Amino acid sequence: MAPMGIRLSPLGVAVFCLLGLGLLYHLYSGVLSSRLAAFRQRKTVDLRDLLALSMEAAVQGGWEVKRIRMEDTLEEKSKGKTKEGALEKLTLGDLNSHRKMYYLIRNTYPYIQVNSEEHDNSDGEATVWTRNIPDEVLSKIPEGKLVPAESVTVWIDPLDATQEYTENLRKYVTTMVCVAVNGEPVVGVIHKPFTGFTAWAMVGGGANVAPRDSYNANAPKVIVSRSHAGKVKGFIQQAFGNNTEIIPAGGAGYKVLALLDASDEEYEKADMYIHVTYIKKWDICAGNAMLKALGGHMTTLKGEEIDYSGSEKNPGGVLATVSIDHDAVVKKLPAWDENKN
Numbered sequence: 001m002a003p004m005g006i007r008l009s010p011l012g013v014a015v016f017c018l019l020g021l022g023l024l025y026h027l028y029s030g031v032l033s034s035r036l037a038a039f040r041q042r043k044t045v046d047l048r049d050l051l052a053l054s055m056e057a058a059v060q061g062g063w064e065v066k067r068i069r070m071e072d073t074l075e076e077k078s079k080g081k082t083k084e085g086a087l088e089k090l091t092l093g094d095l096n097s098h099r100k101m102y103y104l105i106r107n108t109y110p111y112i113q114v115n116s117e118e119h120d121n122s123d124g125e126a127t128v129w130t131r132n133i134p135d136e137v138l139s140k141i142p143e144g145k146l147v148p149a150e151s152v153t154v155w156i157d158p159l160d161a162t163q164e165y166t167e168n169l170r171k172y173v174t175t176m177v178c179v180a181v182n183g184e185p186v187v188g189v190i191h192k193p194f195t196g197f198t199a200w201a202m203v204g205g206g207a208n209v210a211p212r213d214s215y216n217a218n219a220p221k222v223i224v225s226r227s228h229a230g231k232v233k234g235f236i237q238q239a240f241g242n243n244t245e246i247i248p249a250g251g252a253g254y255k256v257l258a259l260l261d262a263s264d265e266e267y268e269k270a271d272m273y274i275h276v277t278y279i280k281k282w283d284i285c286a287g288n289a290m291l292k293a294l295g296g297h298m299t300t301l302k303g304e305e306i307d308y309s310g311s312e313k314n315p316g317g318v319l320a321t322v323s324i325d326h327d328a329v330v331k332k333l334p335a336w337d338e339n340k341n
């Protein structure tokens with residue numbers, strides 16, 4: 001019996017409850033669907049998959065780099081000047097390689113951040129990764145490693161050593177991909193289009209290159225830029241003496257391989273790599289990941305770690321070593337002022 005003599009019909013109660021539920025649904029559906037969307041975006045990616053994809057991208061970009069060089073259709077242009085006033089060259093090799101590499105990665109993982117040195121206005125390429133992981137990777141890295149997609153930044157250099165590419169100095173030319181997680185470089189791929197060799201490494205995973213047996217930290221052979229050298233020679237002589245052997249070479253990727261035991265051709269066997277001008281993160285991230293995976297270091301000239309998220313700029317120079325006391329080398333370097341080099 002309801003109070004004050006009102007009788008509730010069961011049908012009325014049911015209709016009332018349904019109306020109430022409808023109202024609640026209406027009020028909360030917006031909230032629920034946006035929560036659901038946010039949940040879906042919390043995607044993960046497997047770093048071993050990203051390594052294999054990076055290798056595939058570097059190889060496919062490398063085919064374009066090689067083809068354009070063989071056909072001698074570089075269509076060399078200038079993108080402008082570096083901070084120090086050197087011409088920044090751009091060729092069809094850089095652009096075609098960018099298209100292959102960038103869209104292969106973007107189409108496979110549309111929700112991760114990919115930063116390439118080059119850009120294009122085309123509609124892109126309809127390529128997707130085959131999901132094939134090379135046996136050499138599977139045997140050295142038996143298990144995948146998941147990370148949140150939003151923590152990943154991929155850096156692409158579709159053609160490193162463009163200057164040397166235009167001079168037909170083929171051995172310096174590489175294509176590179178790097179994967180950083182929360183700004184830390186963890187996967188590095190450096191591919192040589194003209195020998196077909198692909199160097200790869202994953203921090204805490206494995207690598208197909210290794211440090212050499214010995215390095216000379218006291219009287220080192222130092223590898224440096226041949227086309228963006230700045231005042232590197234004086235800087236090195238101040239640290240290690242006037243008779244220090246300095247090896248000018250093209251390409252940031254090449255110079256990292258010259259520190260290692262890479263098997264595809266003869267390298268100069270450098271003990272350290274020093275760069276003093278304004279290099280970008282797509283030039284150095286892959287080498288940094290590779291050295292880190294092998295127990296080595298790449299830092300600014302003050303010994304600071306380089307953060308591979310956010311802006312592409314690295315104004316603090318580069319010191320790269322492996323199997324030697326990196327901090328002791330930093331201490332030997334002259335005081336560093338980025339505005340004076």
Ligand SMILES: Nc1ncnc2c1ncn2[C@@H]1O[C@H](COP(=O)(O)O)[C@@H](OP(=O)(O)O)[C@H]1O
Pocket residue numbers: 082083084117157159160161162163224225226227228229249250251252277278279280283
């Ligand atoms: N001061 C600078 N400003 C801009 N880019 C620089 C630079 N110094 C070096 N780089 C880039 O770093 C790479 C290696 O340089 P180097 O061969 O002189 O050691 C080259 O990459 P790209 O060829 O991909 O442009 C070069 O353009």
Ligand SMILES: [Mg+2]
Pocket residue numbers: 157159160161252282283
């Ligand atoms: Mg480069």
Ligand SMILES: [Mg+2]
Pocket residue numbers: 094117157158159160161162
């Ligand atoms: Mg480049």
Ligand SMILES: [Mg+2]
Pocket residue numbers: 088089117162
């Ligand atoms: Mg360039």
